[in-house]
Amino acid sequence: MNQHIPRKRFGQNFLQDSRIIESIVHAVNPGPDDTVIEIGPGLGAITRPLLDRLRQLHVVEIDRDIIGRLKKEFPADKLVIHEGDALAFDFASVAGKLKIVGNLPYNISTPLLFHLASYGDHVVDMHFMLQKEVVDRMVAEPSCADYGRLSVMLQYRFEMESLIDVPPDAFWPPPKVESAVVRMIPAAGRCGVATDEAILEKLVLQAFAQRRKTLRNNLKGLLTDDEFTGLGIDPTLRAENIGVEQYVAMANMLAAR
Numbered sequence: 001m002n003q004h005i006p007r008k009r010f011g012q013n014f015l016q017d018s019r020i021i022e023s024i025v026h027a028v029n030p031g032p033d034d035t036v037i038e039i040g041p042g043l044g045a046i047t048r049p050l051l052d053r054l055r056q057l058h059v060v061e062i063d064r065d066i067i068g069r070l071k072k073e074f075p076a077d078k079l080v081i082h083e084g085d086a087l088a089f090d091f092a093s094v095a096g097k098l099k100i101v102g103n104l105p106y107n108i109s110t111p112l113l114f115h116l117a118s119y120g121d122h123v124v125d126m127h128f129m130l131q132k133e134v135v136d137r138m139v140a141e142p143s144c145a146d147y148g149r150l151s152v153m154l155q156y157r158f159e160m161e162s163l164i165d166v167p168p169d170a171f172w173p174p175p176k177v178e179s180a181v182v183r184m185i186p187a188a189g190r191c192g193v194a195t196d197e198a199i200l201e202k203l204v205l206q207a208f209a210q211r212r213k214t215l216r217n218n219l220k221g222l223l224t225d226d227e228f229t230g231l232g233i234d235p236t237l238r239a240e241n242i243g244v245e246q247y248v249a250m251a252n253m254l255a256a257r
Contacts (some may be wrong), residue, residue, distance in 0.1 A: 009214065015045045015103050015129065023048045024181055027163055028101050028127050037094060039086045039102030039112075039128075042066060048182065051078060058094055061088045087112055091119045100120055103129040104146040106175065110150060113132035120157050120186035135162050139182070145242045149208045153201065155244050158184040158192050158247075162197065193249035200251035207239040207247070214238060219250075227253060 138145035164181040168174035194200040216235035228235040
């Protein structure tokens with residue numbers, strides 16, 4: 001079979017390090033009857049060892065050349081191929097509680113994570129290869145430079161852990177960045193429950209709009225100093241200095257009006 005030429009527009013960097021592949025499959029730990037979806041199977045580095053342990057695997061792939069290769073290599077009853085963009089895919093259309101895994105295209109990783117976050121009720125766990133700086137932002141604690149909107153909105157919905165650091169030479173072609181594997185386990189209510197999640201999302205977006213400004217400045221017109229005080233929040237702090245629970249409390253105050 002001819003060698004596939006990686007496509008930059010799809011952000012293709014193919015994992016080839018057998019030890020890393022084994023570690024990812026071990027972390028996913030699929031049972032034969034689990035419902036697993038792999039995003040971006042590429043040349044099948046993770047696909048094959050997953051199929052060794054599963055009766056059936058679902059994959060989401062946008063590259064027609066790769067889809068053609070997968071159809072030739074695997075029987076349709078063993079590998080169910082969903083052709084198209086993962087950003088537009090309805091993960092709830094696959095029945096059962098899902099394990100989702102993938103070497104996510106780094107050029108769309110953040111919007112894809114937000115898309116996947118909305119399917120928490122359908123998911124057992126998710127394991128993703130991402131740019132290490134994105135993983136660092138996902139798991140960051142308050143009052144550090146990596147803590148931001150991504151941290152708050154994902155930590156609101158998931159328990160997350162950075163599992164494996166992956167060097168560039170584990171891929172072909174090697175990316176120009178370090179990578180990491182993150183585990184995400186849905187944990188609704190772990191930081192309180194927002195009565196209106198759209199208000200929470202808007203609030204967090206506005207709070208981090210200008211990182212160097214205080215909450216008082218960034219949330220001007222939304223909350224008064226007396227309301228900040230009533231929630232036990234110092235309005236002179238910056239957005240990065242308060243925890244997820246406090247964002248939920250502010251959002252619920254706004255929703256109650």
